[in-house]
Every structure is written in structure tokens, then in C-alpha cells.
Amino acid sequence: MDIWSDIACPWCYVGKRRFESALGQFGHAENVEVVWHSFELDPSAPVRSPVSMRDGLARKYGRSPAQAQEMMDHMTGVAAQDGLDYHFDQTQITNTFQAHQLLHLAAEKGLQDALKERLMRAYLTEGEFLGDPEVLVRLATEAGLDGAEARAALSGGDYAQAVRQDEAQAQALGISGVPFFVLGGKYGVNGAQSPEVLLGALNQVWAETHPAPLTLLGSAEVQDGCEDGQCAVPQRG
Incomplete structure (x- = not known):
């Protein structure tokens, strides 16, 4: 399961919860590997923005501050x-490029989901x-990463190219909104769909990649036929 999302995306957090709910109901959850991929909703966002979430939404969608507040409340x-x-009244809008870099470090340490959540x-x-x-x-240390290693990765930009590669792959796949789920490298699910929809997708992909064994009809005893590469032909006398 490959999931493209942005840390600053409210629907992405909802999508994460719904996917976790679906995975908890999936009978083969232990066989699912989840990889989080980078996606920036606004790559041009400044590191520090003087604009509040409400005013930012109002400008982006051409709404009044009151209408933007209604969107946040919903x-x-x-x-x-x-x-x-x-x-949202406490949200500090920022550029998420550095945060995405740390997620790639966390992936190498088996802590990507923990850091994503944090x-x-x-x-x-x-x-x-x-x-x-x-x-x-x-925050990285709270998720289990080594602080010195995280600091060095950020200062050196060690995973900057990995973030850009994720974003280039998203563009190649035609992903323009997040969250976006790709199952088995074959099926895409767009948006924070319900757990039922995500569970249905998991079951479909599993059924296609792990066909059920044949059910034998009739007697379980071996009848006339060929087995183990041999075929006994009765002789006529």
C-alpha cells in the first residue's frame, strides 16, 4: 500500500484513521506493507506565514472569513x-518540505508510520x-528516531531528492489531490474514503493476487485419473 499525503492536509489525517480502521478489519493485515510518500499541497509556502488558517482558506477559495470559518468548523x-x-485556530501554516525529508529517514528505520502520526x-x-x-x-525523537541523526539529515538535506522523487512519481501517476492510496501498484483510491470502501479495495486486490484454492466437489477419494506425473492406462486383454 503506497499512500501519498501531506502533513498539513486535514483530510489526510482523516484518511489515515479510516485506512487504519479498514486495515484492522482486513483478514490479512500482517501481509500489508504501508509506505508513505511525500506530497506538498503548497510547495511554495513560506517557512513562516503571517496568515492564519482561516484567512488562508478565505484567500485560496475566494470566500469571506466567516465562510472560511464554517469550512474549518465542518x-x-x-x-x-x-x-x-x-x-485550526492554533495551526501555524508552514512549508512541509523538511518534515517530509524526515519521513524518509524514518522509513529506513522502520518508524515512518510513527513519525507520520506524530x-x-x-x-x-x-x-x-x-x-x-x-x-x-x-518530534522525531518522540517517534523513536535518534535526535542527532535527524538533525544531521535535515542540515545536510540528505533526503531532499527522495521527496522530489515522490512528488515526481505522483505527477506521473496523475495524482493531483491527497490522500491517494495505491494498492498493489495497480489500483488507486482517491480521497479520504470510508473504511468500508478501503476494506473493499484491500479485499479485491488480495483476491486477485492470492486466488483461493479449488474446492473439490463430489467424493474426496481419488477417482480414475492421472496423478504425480503418471497415468496408468488399463490394458485390454
Whole structure:
């Protein structure tokens, strides 16, 4: 399962929760490998923005501040249904390029999902400023990464190219919105679909890649036929 998403995307956090719900109901969850891929909703976003979430939405969609507030309230209500507690009034809008770099480091350490969860909660619930490298390092250590290693990866830009490769792959696949789920490298599911839709996709891909054994009809005893590469032909006398 390859998932493209952005840390600063409210629907992506909801999509993560819904996918986790679907995976919890999937009978072969232990066979599913999840890889999170980088996607920036606004690659040109400044590291520190003086604009609030409400005003940013109003400008982006041509709405009034009151209408933008209604959008945030609706999103908060949707998130709450999936157990998430959003606080858009505390959100500090920033560029997420550095955060995505750390996710690639975390993938190498088997901690990608843990860091993804920590970063999303920090941005959407706790109002952390993810544009500060030291904040990112602290959050990385809370997810289990080595702080010195995380700091060095950020200062050296070790995973900058990996982020750009993810984004180039998304463009090649025609992905223009997130979250976007790719199952088995073959099927795509766009948006924060319900757990039922995601579970159905998991079951479909599993059925296609792991066909069920044949069910033998009739007697279980071996009848006339060929087995083990041999075929006894009765002789006529």
C-alpha cells in the first residue's frame, strides 16, 4: 500500500484513521506493507506565514472569513467522528518540505508510520511550528528516531531528492489531490474514503493476487485419473 499525503492536509489525517480502521478489519493485515510518500499541497509556502488558517482558506477559495470559518468548523466535526481533535485556530501554516525529508529517514528505520502520526498530530491538533528544525528533531525523537541523526539529515538535506522523487512519481501517476492510496501498484483510491470502501479495495486486490484454492466437489477419494506425473492406462486383454 503506497499512500501519498501531506502533513498539513486535514483530510489526510482523516484518511489515515479510516485506512487504519479498514486495515484492522482486513483478514490479512500482517501481509500489508504501508509506505508513505511525500506530497506538498503548497510547495511554495513560506517557512513562516503571517496568515492564519482561516484567512488562508478565505484567500485560496475566494470566500469571506466567516465562510472560511464554517469550512474549518465542518472539517473539525468530520475529524471528530474519526477520533481526531483539530484546532485550526492554533495551526501555524508552514512549508512541509523538511518534515517530509524526515519521513524518509524514518522509513529506513522502520518508524515512518510513527513519525507520520506524530507530525500530523503536532500540526493539526497541537499547533506546533513544523518550520523549526529543532521542533522537527524533538518530534522525531518522540517517534523513536535518534535526535542527532535527524538533525544531521535535515542540515545536510540528505533526503531532499527522495521527496522530489515522490512528488515526481505522483505527477506521473496523475495524482493531483491527497490522500491517494495505491494498492498493489495497480489500483488507486482517491480521497479520504470510508473504511468500508478501503476494506473493499484491500479485499479485491488480495483476491486477485492470492486466488483461493479449488474446492473439490463430489467424493474426496481419488477417482480414475492421472496423478504425480503418471497415468496408468488399463490394458485390454
